Each structure stands twice: as structure tokens, then as C-alpha cells.
Amino acid sequence: MANSSVKLHYEVADNDFTVAGEASGAVKKVLRQLGFPSDVIRRVAVSMYECEINMVIHANGGHIDVEITPDKIRMVHTDKGPGIKDIGQAMQKGFSTANEEVRQLGFGAGMGLPNMQRYTDEMKITTEIGKGTVVDMTVYVNKF
């Protein structure tokens, strides 16, 4: 796939926990078929999965655009949720606004955004209260 790119688009359903993870699972499969290194695949899969879970929990769903090129994988998550009031606070490990139902499912421990940052090389959050949030993440294949 020299000089070429693969573009993928996924819709994330609102409040449907049972399908959260389908998009990241599908991307993982594509990356594996394209022969990317396993650590790159895992970093993409985990950060995208966390973001997908967030979209379901907090943001009434949304959509994800993934662009795969030989040197990097970019994932742009767009939702029409309530927006993030204080990004600094949201980035702190352990800070969460998730409800009890979400916690019972094993999430909502305030590790989502820190995990995404930890596994990606670039992460940019653009948010507007009442309008929504865009989480733009990139994982480089050969980062030295």
C-alpha cells in the first residue's frame, strides 16, 4: 500500500453498550490484514475502543473516520454530545462523570482519556459545550 491510503467510516450507536467496540474490532482486523506490527495494532485498537466507549457512555454516539497510510493511522471521533467542561480535569487519572450502570460494566473509572493519550502519539481534543467533541488521535508506525 505504498503511497496509498485506506479510509474507513463507522457510525457509533447511542447508548448501546453491546455493540461498543465493533468499530475498533473491525479496524483491528483491517490493520492485521494489511500487516501492521502488532504493537501498532494494539495501540490503535485500545485507544479507539476507549473512545468508542466514551461516545456511547457520554455523547449519544457519533461517527469515526479512520485513515490508514503506511506510516500512520489517524482516527477522528466526532460526537454531538454535551461537550467536556474542563479538559484538564477530564484528563486526570481517576476523574469520571460516568454513572453507576457504566461502572457496573467495568468502565467509568476515569482511565479512558489517560489511556488514549498513553497509547497514541498525538491526541487533540476540540470541544464545545452543548455542541459536541472531536477527539483526533494519531499513531505513527515508526516513531523514533
Added chain:
Amino acid sequence: MKLSQVKEILNAEVVVGEEYLDREVKSAFGSDLMSDVLAFVKDDALLLTGLVNAQVVRTAEMMDMKAIVFVRGKKPTEEIYDLAKEYSMVIMTTDYTLYPSCGKLYMAGLVPNEERVD
């Protein structure tokens, strides 16, 4: 450690993936918190958890974990069963609680790659 040994040590019942019991796991992680699994698990680990829902299987798949042991006698749902089949994963259940389950495996030599978070 082979999954067949895990089964024996935990006196576990294999619900899905009987055909994959020859697989090796190099370490294990015990948690009911999936975000921690996503944050800390390393290669070829076995997941031990008392949390029973489809996201446990999806989380394990994201981390390339090939087997899950549900502790405290928890029975997997049909959804878990179907997903595990799709991912060619091994699912077991044991009546031991999380702490003794981990302890028995640890004593038998299944030690974690890293014992502390960075």
C-alpha cells in the same frame, strides 16, 4: 502455562474453546475493571475476572488475550459465548473467588511480566 493446566489448577469448567486448551499463557491479570485491563495488560496474558458482560470479551480481544476465567462461579451469557466463539477464545468458569484463583496460578508458576505499574 498451558490452559489445560489452568483448568486443572482452578478446577474450572470450560464453556467455550475446549479445542484450544493446548495454548500457552505467559502471564495473567486479575481485575473487574476493564479500563485497567486496557491500561496494563502485556502479551499473551490470561484474564481473570468476576465481571460478566460482552465488554469483557471485547476488551480481552483488544488486548490479544486468548482466554478468560470467570471467577466466583459466574456463568457467561449467551452473548459472551457467541463473541468468544467468533474470536476463537477460551472461556472457563471456576467457583474460586478472584484472590485464591490468582494465588493458585501464581504458586504454580504463572507470574506476571511486571508486578508494578510504571
